[in-house]
Amino acid sequence: MNFIESELLRIFVGEQEKLHHRPLYELLVSEALERGMAGATVFRGLLSFGLRHKVHTSKIFELAGELPMVIEIVDITEKIEEFLPVVEALLRDSGAQSLVTREAVRQWTT
Known part of the structure; x- marks a missing residue:
């Protein structure tokens, strides 16, 4: 086996974040595909907190829409x-x- 030195770009956004009526995580993956990036995956967080120290969990129905989406x-x-300028613009x-x-x-x- 051989390996190629590469980088992992990880982007955290909220699942409700949108641009042009489309989920932001979908737009980021679409742009990566369009530019021929080697690979992209989206994960949905089950439990998190951020700068405001507010806990978001899939166990509480009201907060389900505030979970993090992680795009790798x-x-x-x-x-x-x-690709970074594209990410920054979006x-x-x-x-x-x-x-x-x-x-x-x-x-x-x-």
Whole structure:
């Protein structure tokens, strides 16, 4: 097996965040696909809290719409760098509260 040094771009947004009447997490994945990124996955958080220290959980019906969506996108550093302005524009235009992280990863190939 071989590996490619890559990066993981992780974006946290609320599941109710929208732009142009579409969920923000869907737009982010669509943009990643359109730009030929190596891969993207969306996870729905079951329990979380953020800056305001308010707990969000899927166990309480009223708060179900406030759960975090975590979008993970993997590619080489250069492609992540090229994609960041797209992410920044979508987050800015949506007005969403968000968190964006990056970390080094290895993509295994055969």
